[in-house]
Amino acid sequence: MSRRAVVIGAGLAGMLAAAALSTAVDEVIVLDRDDLPDGPEHRRGLPQGRHAHLLMAGGLAAMEDLVPGGSVRERLLAVGAREVSLSSGMLALTPDGWLRRWRRPGPSMIACSRALLDWAVRSAVLAGTRTEIRKARALELLGTARRVHGVRAATAAGDTDVEADLVVDASGRGSRVVTWLAGIGVSGLRERTVDAGLVNATRVYRMPKGAERFPLTVVQADPYTSRPGRSGMVLPIEGGRWMVSLAGTRGGEPPADPDGFLRYTLDLPDPLVGRLISGAEPLTDVHISRSTRNVRRYPEKAPHWPEGFVVLGDALAAFNPAYGQGMSVAALGARVLARELRRSGPDAPGLARRVQRGAARSVDMAWAVAVGQDVRYPGAVGGAPGPADRLVTAYTRRMMKAATGSYDAARAVWDLMSLRAGPARLLHPATVLATLAGSPLPPSARPPLTESERKVVRALDRTGR
Template identity: 50%
Template sequence: MSDPLRSPRRTRSRRAVIIGGGFAGVLAAAACRAFVDEVTIVERDVLPNGPLPRKGLPQARHLHALWSGGANAVESLVPGVTGKLLAAGARRVPLPTGMVSLSPGGWYRRWPESHYLIACSRDLLDWAIRDLVLRQSHVTVVESAEPVGLIGDARRIDGVRIRLEDGSEQQLAADLVVDASGRSSRGPQWLKDLGVSPVRELAVDAGVAYASRVYRAPAGSEDSPLFIIQPDSRLPGPGQSAGIMPIEDQRWLVSLSGTRGGEPTDDESTYLDFAKGVRHPLVGELIADAEPLSEITVTRSTVNRRRLYERCRHTPEGYVAIGDAVAALNPVYGQGMSVAALGAVALRGELRRAGVTAPGLARRAQRAIARPTQVAWGLATGQDIFYPGARGRLPNAADRLLSRYVNRLVKTSTGSYSMAKALTDVMTLQSGFDRLVRPDVLIGAVRGPLRPRLSKPPLTRRELGFLRPGGSGASGPDARDGVRRDSGRTEP
């Protein structure tokens, strides 16, 4: 293989350079590898050789859900990765069967499976994908390298300038540069330095903070569901949430979150009280007697930020942004990884259609990447703008109408299998938002829930055993009714 550190020049060999070796970057490499002779990933850190923490990814300590829309996209890009994850201890959790969740409209029933998610630590997820992609002989990584600028002009990007660990600078020639450098991407400034018109940015900041900790899961909880207490932006005061995800090695990853004025902290004396003080105390009660296995980690970099590359008046050839470099989302909605994976699939589709050097590739790819991004952006910011102290644009009449409609759909989904399936189609990014305005969904929203609201979390007898005696999750007829064992294909 030729040296990846070389001056930019046109050769018969085609190369893609990926800025960033995280989740989005490695998937971008997987998307490009069939259409170029070389893929070079530029990474600031030294990547771990196993499912271990990575220095440049502090948010990995928090709960990450890979919804079925994203998981299917990852598997299509990296065949075999799902099996690798499951063999290493990850869980394929059926939805909504394997989730105990209090939505703004009430407790979801645990209908038979219509979707799923992959539950594991972020360290395991990133490693499994990276291990398979980097086995390809024409995919290499330049580690401990800092990207410092782009090479080219306003018409075409020809490569990337990087600074190595010893302080020297090198140039990487490229037919395609993919910016997967995340929230901190300097792409817009680099493009501006080359004379490209400014990239418009949007931001909505609800001031969310996360505090997460790993616990030893109780004995007998090998098939434990997810437990999620969602916030409700319609209630006065900050939005607070709590969640438990089962991860590998018989552990529970617990994440608490709160918007501005109601943030959790790393104070051990208040962590349990916060978990019990959200809309329902279930998560706090589940971890009350559990053994902590880690310190409490707090993250506050949660601003919803979107860069509208697809709306640029002029898009230079040879440059595409993906993942958090395009849209960084409030993690409470768990859609960031799925958006990145679907963006990589969109990029691959454009490369397959026309090739890496086709005129207009960058613009077409950026527009394709924007489609799944817009769905997740609308769902996230459509709620966050209503929390007290939220910064960014103020909600307008259209926002309020959309919010009321989504809340109606959520409430209806607590008592209707078909409506729950439609809403989950969108939440898992297996469908676009148009799924929620089809005639059957509109009629269902007007009709409302077909079953009464559950007053207690729908727990099985085994799950009740995880609770301290006298906990608020005590079962009742309506709670048991929420755990469906029939086909669920027809409405009651």
């Protein structure tokens, strides 16, 4: 008998879910209300799409397992994405000082526009699987509290019922999953929101001649000062461009006007971002987004969960994008789905619950990082740090301080931020020893630039600083 799966949402999480499902069913139908572009172009339904995104090593590894047709990494690099080594290819100012750059190995991340990544994954999944995208808006789930068996969708031709053996909600931050579940008699889905009031502002520049290999540069926000968090990043992307993204929490929001945008970069804890872009040619206006709340749903803890229904991606957990982990968490969740389908098939009792429990483990570390910092900013909504939070924060901050000059501590930070390891990495003996020992080197007061990189900064700087 032919088996069908339906995915709600054709974003990154949805296409990765389709790839996972395609190995276990005969047909995958993806429903999305947007007209999807044929190439790497921005689309309306992705409010964060114009801002900086980083594909971490853990997420890339999951995508390599899921996406058919060859290496995702090689496909992205071939169309202009950059591979950035966390050990040597990044300039990062943390609240505890500049991270040193090491001539020793470390994980890499992929830097490109979100539009390029989405297009590369979508085209590979459509070419390599039995997946069809239909323009439609999901209205409600079909089924009962015991089992979901499809989706009612609105199309240009009218409402239609799409029957399925398995339904995946990957509809993103705007998911109506609570309403959909209520419609079939399921309640008790816990949600938590933590909102630091963060605003993103992004402008794209032409990469100046001679700066083609300049490192990814980030000045991080400081959650420990009782002041609004302010950060900035210069991200190399395809097409010989710099994507410059600023972020500020409530009371420290970046402005939308070009002059204010530059002033904001110069008022960061270090003016390096502003010095770089002051002599670069802007290619776009400043784009603003306020869709940045941390929102987590807990289907794995629901008293009852219907068979045949799974929630993944931002519909499961959406993060403040400043931490760069949302895409990787979505990929890890889709890999859990693929693993459970391989183990037992799409009809196995308890499949949906097992997927939700496995996906929750993928969320835990990223959620702890994002929420543990965001609750500290002035005016944050969604709770205050408790005793356990303060203990974890004290330890992780000591680890970050050690990472400014300790390779072993830095490796632990890279593994955690790259989602190559879970919370247990915090208590690995080598991590604990490095954290307790602290940095053997004094903190660096200046960015760890090479002489050729200093020349680039001097050539671009129009600020007089």
